[in-house]
Amino acid sequence: MLKIVGLADEKVESNLRSNxxxxxxxxxxxxxxxxxRDPTLTELFCYDAMWSEHCSYKSSRSTLREFLPTEGPNVVMGPVEDSGIVAIDDKWCVAISHESHNHPxxxxxNEGAAxxxxxxxxxxxxxxAIVVATADPLRFGDPFGPKANKVRWVTEGVVDGIWQYGNALGVPNIGGDIVFNSSFDDNCLVNVVSIGVVRKNEIIHSKAPQAAGENCYDVILIGKPTDSSGVGGVTFASEALREEDEITNRGAVQIPDPFLKNVLFKANADLFELVRNLGIEIGFKDLGGGGFTCATSEMGAAGGYGMELDLDLMHKAADFSPEILAIAETQERFLLISPKSLCAKIMRIYNEDWDLPNVYEGARASVVGQVNTTDRFVVKHKGKIVCDVPIKHLTGGIKYQRDEKPRFKNFVEPDIEMLEDMNQVLLKILRSPNIASxxxxxxxxxxxxxGNAVIRPGEADAGLIAPIREEKFGIALSVDSNPFYGRIxxxxxxxxxxxxxxxxxxxxxxxxxxLTDCLNFGNPEKPESFWEFRESVKGLAESCKKIWLKGYKNQPVPxxxxxxxFYNESPEGTVDPSPIIACVGIIHDISKAITMDLKEPGDKLFLIGPRFDELGGSEYYRTIFDVSGANVPIVRFDLERNMIHAVIDAIDQKLVKACHDISNGGLACTAAEMAMVRPAKFGFELNLDKAGESIMRTDKLLFSESSGFVLEASKGVEAQLFNLLNDYGLEPMEIGVVTEVQRILIKRKGITVIDLHLDDAKEAWDKGLGEALK
Amino acid sequence: MKIAVVQFPGSNCEYETLVAAKNVGMEGEIFRWNKPPEELSYFDGFFLPGGFSYQDRVRAGAIAAKEPVIKTLIEEAENGKPIIGICNGFQILIESGLLPGTGRVDMALAQNVMVSRGKIVRRGYYCDWINLRHDSSSKRCSGSFIIDRGIQLQMPIAHGEGNLVTSTPGLLERLNEENQIVFRYCDAQGKDFNEFPVNVNGSTESIAGICNPEGNILGMMPHPERAFFSWQLPPGDTSKYIGESGPGRLIFESMKRYIEVRA
Incomplete structure (x- = not known):
């Protein structure tokens, strides 16, 4: 027992901290x-994990409920279990999950990212589900800033961790992005997205199934033997990073093992097949943040049952204390709740067929307890009860209403002159670490x-896979968030x-x-950070609602x-607001999907999306003038929706051969990338006279990051494309042509603004990232 | 006709390899490492798929090469049954001495070393599409049985150790003379260029695949099962949108034809 009752606050505080x-x-x-009564140490550890910000969403829950659209005609399961699920068609669904692993x-x-x-x-x-893809949105510090060495070390380690784990596991990485920005010098962001496919009638839920309590279903722990790794992982994720804690914090990072996971996934597939064939409902959940306690109590509580668990039955790497066993975040473990009649078959799958004990020392499946009809979460260790608490109190968590206050801002638009040599300007931008290939x-x-890849990283704005051989549909995945805009x-x-x-x-x-959102912010107990969080959530929710689901007017994209x-900050400051979004797209016939590379000389290039003087946070302002500006690009919701829906139709009708959206680096970089990306055979000539109002300055026209698309029209159907875009209320601008000559040529009013050989542009763009990380 | 895709803990290409084999009309199944090895004799041919068997402990392929199923495979191969090892499967074939077939471990697949203009520009894992040239004659080996000499194929590679090296004197000359060098990396025009990115991993003489003297065993680093359908091709290749077959299909068709001819 840890003494709390009757003690003064300071004494309780010191009792808690010393433990x-x-x-x-x-x-x-x-x-x-x-x-x-006074709680036991194990009980306090369990509550500490379950009530951490990471597990309980205690600061964020009310804001998320207030704004986020989580329902829609295609939603099979919203954000209640480990993954969200949407229907692709009558038969197949896509499951998606998105998390952060920033502090580790x-x-x-390496270990943190893995x-x-x-x-x-x-x-x-x-x-x-069958896991079919991952993507990694990454945010690192300034590779040329005061912490350059650390930043490069973190970047390299994270990339290594991602490939070493993902490649060995055998799941393709089809997307992601990287942004360098000094606000991440002491606190990188490593987000991870994963998608899977599952038949609608074969979804397995992460809760104790119906009648599990009445029939005393087994609670089975599967995988790696529990050790002391990752103790306090969730509480570590729920505090600001301080350099002096680095050694302690390292202990809170879990240890990855893709090799064991690879075998576990195959064994799980046999488990799923077994229960499908028998028509038996089970509960299945991974052990992540909060470890054993989180997985068991959440599964029990979600089914409306209690649970009695015995830590002596758990397979473990050594004789650890009960509080460690209860919350350690040992990787590569799953929890299963299943009827007793299945027990022998399940043990056979894991312990004999897939031979876990010989694949990894001490790994196996073990029955560790039973579900019951009480409302208690009871854990025993060496014959003694070490935890006996109301299960729903443990999982229910707590809620805080944090204060919010706008962060003081002093952003102004700079007074800058356009530089003489725009060739050098474009080269410098193409080489910058945030634009480079x-x-x-x-x-x-x-x-x-x-073997599912249809469109790979670098080939287009999103990756595309065709995960089911006998089906024509493809699943696209992309991620985005611009911290420079978020800061302003x-x-x-x-x-x-x-x-x-x-x-x-x-x-x-x-x-x-x-969509999924991984919301990376600073300490929510600080009103300015909480304000940033709420503002971002409002903004992203607004886009979901107003750029509605195509074919379902006014129904948000869920x-x-x-x-x-939270707590992405160090004593040096907080990270720029980073609501990182992943978007899953569905295409019904993969043969219609297109990439961004220019396809054929003579094809006309169209711009949709007018340019606005909104270069706040732009690559041009930052890289060329080292200023941030004030006017960030905004979303003109009706225009945005019309553009997105029109482009989908135009591609579906085969009116467009190549397409690239306009974002970082503006129109100039977008067009240049279409030429520089493999196979990089052709150049282009653009005439800016047709790219919008004549009053806008040429540099702003080139580098404004207002949303839009550049389209390469198929020959002979330009008029059809024009009409289609018109029907959506858009005003396509015919801005140029694909050329046999490998030059990037941009003119305005008869004067050449940019004239670069494709090889020179490519050299800068190809090498920029490698140079930043050397 | 029935083939086995032999699975080790850490294999990760067995399912798509089986899909490809079945697609050309072979029957087959995945054969788990802990099944009774003698059951392998029911099959007419074998694939050793890609992946990270036994976590690449010691060296890629080194542990799997010592497994009982490989001992049995050696016997099956002596009877003339074909084996195709892809990526990690190639590494296992080298580590077990099945390739180049001298009865000893005479070669190694070392860490990739990317050399450009005489300088090392990168090392280790690399994933990309590359061009291959068939440098042996048709009918010389199981996995390229129906492929004419000089034919170019596009396929992806994805490995950290594909740099084929040997210190055995005269071995390379012999492999060349005996037509055992089956695939080489080449440029888009089919020409040799012994530097990165054409020779993508620094392999000796740009070698991407070899066979044993008898020709029934082929090992290759590129992944034909990932270039099996035309839609898998990269966008620069216009055949991505034409027909249904990718170049990797020829490897599986070859295996099938080899088994038919042998029967």
Missing amino acids: DIGMTVQEARSIASILG SQVLP TGIGGIVRDVNCMG REHVYRYYDTEVM SPYWGGATAVAEAMRNVAAIGATPWT IVSGNVS
């Missing part, structure tokens, strides 16, 4: 009062494993992240079908999964 418990005195007192990746980049992948693929697999990184990722306006940062993620999938011809990551 490495992070909860507040008030929280500890509320637990003691519910229990009617900052202190131990366990991020490891955790997210379990979230998808445990729904009964990502090839240096994605060649580490196995994008081909499983968290609201527009949120709104543009959703809009761009949707544009990305539309650019290959897929329809934005669902957000079915996500994660909130």
